[in-house]
Amino acid sequence: MNLITLCKMTDNATFPTPEHDHSICIRKAISVAEQLCLTRGVQLTPIRHKILELIWNSHKAVKAYDLLDQIRPVNDAAKPSTVYRALDFLLEQGLIHRVESLNAFVGCHCSDTQHDQLLLICTACNTVEERSAPLVLGALAGELGEAGFISQRKTIEIHGLCKSCHATSNTLEENATQ
Ligand SMILES: [Zn+2]
Ligand SMILES: [Zn+2]
Numbered sequence: 001m002n003l004i005t006l007c008k009m010t011d012n013a014t015f016p017t018p019e020h021d022h023s024i025c026i027r028k029a030i031s032v033a034e035q036l037c038l039t040r041g042v043q044l045t046p047i048r049h050k051i052l053e054l055i056w057n058s059h060k061a062v063k064a065y066d067l068l069d070q071i072r073p074v075n076d077a078a079k080p081s082t083v084y085r086a087l088d089f090l091l092e093q094g095l096i097h098r099v100e101s102l103n104a105f106v107g108c109h110c111s112d113t114q115h116d117q118l119l120l121i122c123t124a125c126n127t128v129e130e131r132s133a134p135l136v137l138g139a140l141a142g143e144l145g146e147a148g149f150i151s152q153r154k155t156i157e158i159h160g161l162c163k164s165c166h167a168t169s170n171t172l173e174e175n176a177t178q
């Protein structure tokens with residue numbers, strides 16, 4: 001049984017379809033973030049808030065310099081260090097995840113708990129789906145335990161084609177052979 005088959009057995013996330021109402025995702029993420037910061041007594045400053053909003057513009061992974069380009073029109077004093085400091089804060093609070101293989105960032109939809117994750121990264125549309133994949137991560141924890149290895153963080157990143165890009169490429173192929 002491969003990783004992907006294992007994940008499908010856990011009903012932990014739905015891949016964001018292109019048609020879904022993304023404004024609901026944004027509203028939810030921002031309100032969870034505001035609530036969490038309030039509970040933890042940490043400041044979601046305007047710049048941190050703005051960066052979080054920009055990251056949540058879509059489910060695609062965003063690079064730090066793209067965030068800088070987007071923030072300059074609203075805050076022309078913003079420097080790379082401003083963006084990096086805001087990103088560090090959001091990472092620390094678990095509101096976003098770093099996609100190591102792309103050196104980019106994506107919003108976390110389950111940020112009220114600390115967690116390891118499986119990230120499915122679409123190489124065609126850049127969409128990232130986060131799955132909690134308890135079975136996979138549980139098996140991995142067992143493996144690490146056997147090796148006597150203490151992991152700092154566990155993120156599994158898998159590159160491939162998401163459901164909608166896969167469907168589109170199939171349609172294109174079918175049309176090409178007709
Ligand atoms: Zn969405
Ligand atoms: Zn997460």
Ligand SMILES: [Zn+2]
Nearest residue numbers: 122125162165
């Ligand atoms: Zn895709």
